[in-house]
Amino acid sequence: MENFKKLGLSSNTIDSLKRKGYEEPTPIQEKIIPLLLDKEKDLIGQAQTGTGKTAAFGLPLIEKLSCENKDVQAIILTPTRELAIQVAEEINSLKGKKRINIAPIYGGQSIELQLRKLKKGVQIVVGTPGRIMDHLNRGTLKIDRLSYFILDEADEMLNMGFFEDIEEIIKYTNEDKKVWLFSATIPDRILKLAKNYMKDYEFVRVSKEQLATELTDQIYFEVNGTDKFEALCRIIDVEADFYGLVFCRTKVKVEEVANRMIDRGYEAEALHGDISQHQRERILSKFKNRRISVLIATDVAARGLDINDLTHVINYSFPEDPNFYVHRIGRTGRAGKEGTAITFVTPAEYRRLSYIKKISKSSIRKEKLPEITDIINAKIDRLKLDLSDIIESKISKEYMKIAENLIEEHSPIETIASLLKYSFNGEFDESSYNKIKEVSLDKHGKTRLFVALGKSAKMDTKKLVDFILSKTKLKSINIKDIKIFDNFSFLTVPFEEAEIILKYFSKHKRGKRPLVDKAKAR
Ligand code: ADP
Numbered sequence: 001m002e003n004f005k006k007l008g009l010s011s012n013t014i015d016s017l018k019r020k021g022y023e024e025p026t027p028i029q030e031k032i033i034p035l036l037l038d039k040e041k042d043l044i045g046q047a048q049t050g051t052g053k054t055a056a057f058g059l060p061l062i063e064k065l066s067c068e069n070k071d072v073q074a075i076i077l078t079p080t081r082e083l084a085i086q087v088a089e090e091i092n093s094l095k096g097k098k099r100i101n102i103a104p105i106y107g108g109q110s111i112e113l114q115l116r117k118l119k120k121g122v123q124i125v126v127g128t129p130g131r132i133m134d135h136l137n138r139g140t141l142k143i144d145r146l147s148y149f150i151l152d153e154a155d156e157m158l159n160m161g162f163f164e165d166i167e168e169i170i171k172y173t174n175e176d177k178k179v180w181l182f183s184a185t186i187p188d189r190i191l192k193l194a195k196n197y198m199k200d201y202e203f204v205r206v207s208k209e210q211l212a213t214e215l216t217d218q219i220y221f222e223v224n225g226t227d228k229f230e231a232l233c234r235i236i237d238v239e240a241d242f243y244g245l246v247f248c249r250t251k252v253k254v255e256e257v258a259n260r261m262i263d264r265g266y267e268a269e270a271l272h273g274d275i276s277q278h279q280r281e282r283i284l285s286k287f288k289n290r291r292i293s294v295l296i297a298t299d300v301a302a303r304g305l306d307i308n309d310l311t312h313v314i315n316y317s318f319p320e321d322p323n324f325y326v327h328r329i330g331r332t333g334r335a336g337k338e339g340t341a342i343t344f345v346t347p348a349e350y351r352r353l354s355y356i357k358k359i360s361k362s363s364i365r366k367e368k369l370p371e372i373t374d375i376i377n378a379k380i381d382r383l384k385l386d387l388s389d390i391i392e393s394k395i396s397k398e399y400m401k402i403a404e405n406l407i408e409e410h411s412p413i414e415t416i417a418s419l420l421k422y423s424f425n426g427e428f429d430e431s432s433y434n435k436i437k438e439v440s441l442d443k444h445g446k447t448r449l450f451v452a453l454g455k456s457a458k459m460d461t462k463k464l465v466d467f468i469l470s471k472t473k474l475k476s477i478n479i480k481d482i483k484i485f486d487n488f489s490f491l492t493v494p495f496e497e498a499e500i501i502l503k504y505f506s507k508h509k510r511g512k513r514p515l516v517d518k519a520k521a522r
C-alpha cells in the first residue's frame, strides 16, 4: 500500500484500493499514475493484457474530474460491450466517496435506459464505438466539453475495424481535451492515429521483462495434427484443477473440439462468432462460476474476456501471428497468479514457432506430453488425497456399517476395487486413452539452403560440407541433395541444423543476401 501512496493518490482512492485488495501498483500503474496526476498531457500507455491498465488511467481520472460539473468530462471507448461494463465497474469500485457518475453505453442495451442515465448527468461515459455513434447522431450525447478522450485496448479496436468510427467520434469533441490511448501492442496504424489526433504526447511502455509473462510458464509440445485432441485430453487429465481457455483458429474447429470434449465427458463449452450474445453471456457466466472448466474459443470470440485465474491457455491451433500468441497467453499469469501457456506445434509449424519466439521475445520450452501411466498415477494420487480428506472429516456411522457389511462377503481389496470400477467407470483404465504417435521433427523438417558460392569459387561437394562444418562448428551434419552450379550451390539439411547455419550466416552477407540463405521456393 505504501507504494500506492507514494504515487500521489488521495486517501479516498487509497481506501478503495484497500477494499479491492490491491496491495502494490503494477509496473504500468507505477509509471502512469504520477505522470497523469502531475501533468495535463496526451499519453500512449503500452503494456500487455492483464497488467492493470484500467486502474492506471482510472485512478488519475477519478482524482481529476470535478463532481460539480455535470457535463460528460471523459469518454472511454472500448472494443466490446463486456470491456465497457468491466471498465465502468472497475472505475466505479475505485471512485470511493467521490460523487461521480459513470455510465456504460453499449449496443444491445435498451436506448431508453441509456437516455435516462445520460439525462441525469454522467461525468464518465464508457462505451463501444457503434452505440456511441448512435447517440451522437441522435444528439443524445454531447462530448464537446471533454477533459479526456480515452481509447482502451486500441489494438483490439483496430482489429475489429473500429478506427473509422473513432475518427468520426473525435470530430464531435472539443479541441482542448487530452487524449489517452492504451494498448497491448502499438501497430503503425495506431501511431498514425496518435500523430493525427494527439499533440505533444508521452509514450509510456512497460517492457517485456517487466511483464506478467514472467508468471506464465510457456511450453510447447510437438504433436501431429491428428493427435492434438488426444494430447489436449491428457494435459487436462494430468492436472488437478485445470481451468483453461483453448484457442482454435476457426469456429468449425472450435465446435468440433468442444463436441468431442463433451462426448468424452468433459465440462466444456464453445465460444465463437456465431453464438448469440445471450448464449455468450450464459456460457461466460458458467465458465466464471467454474461450472465448466474448459472454454474453447476463436481469437475474436475470446477478445475482451476478463478472467483472471486461468491455470492454462492452450494454443490448439497455432496462432496466426505473433501478436495473437502474445494476446492469447496474456490471458493467463494475470494479476499475480501463475499460469501455463501450452502451444501445440506440428512439424509443418515448427519454423513459425522460432519466429514467434523471436518476435515475442519469449522463451518457449519444449516438453513431452504426459504418458498414459503418468495420468493414471496422477489420478490415483488425487484419489488418495481426497480419501484422506474424507477420512479426516469423519465418515458417518451409516457408511461404516455398509462397509462392514460389504466386506463380509468379499475381501476388502475386491470390495474396494469393485467400488472403484462402479464409481469411476473406466477412469483408471489405460485403454480409455488413445496412443499418440511420436513426432520427430528431424524426419519431417528439412530446409533447402542456398549458398552464394559455386564452381567459380572452386567449390565441390566435399569443400562445401567442410566449409559449413568449419564455420558453424557443427560436428557432423546430414546433408543431402547437394547441387553445385557455377556461381552458387544448393543443399538440404534438417531443420534444427538449418536454423544454426542460417543464424551463423545471417551476419555474413554477400551484397544484400547472406552467404547462406533459405532457398527460394522452387
Ligand atoms: P489490462 O487492461 O492491462 O488488460 P486490467 O486493468 O483489466 O488489465 O487488470 C487486470 C486484472 O488485474 C483486473 O482483474 C484488475 O482488477 C487486477 N488488478 C489491476 N491492478 C491491480 C493491482 N495493483 N493489484 C492487484 N490486482 C490488480
Ligand code: MG
Pocket (backbone or CB within 6 Å): 053, 054, 152, 153
Ligand atoms: Mg484493459
